[in-house]
Amino acid sequence: MAISVAKAENSFERYIEQIHSIWGNGKDPQLPFMVKALMEKFLASTPPEEPWMAELIREAKPGRELYRDPEHGFIQMGHVHQKGHANTPHDHGPCWVVYGAYSGVTDITVYRRTDDGKDPERAALVRKDLHRLTPGVVYPYLPGDIHSVHAVEGPAVVFRFLSTDLEKVERYRYNLAKGTATRV
Ligand SMILES: [Fe+2]
Structure with a gap:
């Protein structure tokens, strides 16, 4: 784990404890929205001087795993994206994800498929x-x-909550211009 949350009572530790306490069996369809509300509270209540946040900002790494829940498997990532950072359209397979901004401005485009999805290598x-x-x-x-x-504006400090480790699931990246889908 990159940042120890066990040493001190801080806003990140409280946030993780709250998610852990509401998780249940992880199947409640309201969970993504409950995590959204907890992340909003966490973002609003964390000053940039809080040591772990100051470290995250200072180190400015594109991606860090801040926490992995040993019992439920959810993961909290922290990202610092410079202006212009972009990725291609993708899904998270059977997982859900919560994206939240702490600083900067990040645009997230959402896409709709217009094909029938029958060809696994094509997607309109x-x-x-x-x-x-x-x-x-x-x-x-x-x-x-x-x-x-x-x-859009950086550095953008972005928190990304993953319901499951993405390395363990089937998911796809998409090429908008070519209309193709590629398994990640
Ligand atoms: Fe994503």
Whole structure:
């Protein structure tokens, strides 16, 4: 674990404890929205001087695993994206994800498939929504939601909560222009 949350009572530790306490069997369809609310509270209550946050900002790594729950398997990531950072459309397979901005401005584009999904290597996508994450703004994305991320203003400190380790699931990246889907 990159950052120890066990040593001190801080806002991150409280946030993780709250998620752990509401998790249950992890199957409640309201969980993504409950985590969204907890992340909003956590983002609003964490000053940049809090030591672990100051370290995250100072180190400015593109991705850090801040916490992995030994019992339930959920993961909290911390990202620092420089202006212009972008990824291609992707889904998280059967997992859900919650993205929240602490600083900077991050645009998340959400896509809709217009094909029947029968060919696993092809996918026709159209843009459905644009979510602008300014500091304190949090959005959940449900299983199968296709999205892409773009740091419009940086450095953008972004928190990404993963319901399950993405390395363990079947998921896809999409090429919008070519209309293709590739298993990650
Ligand atoms: Fe994602």
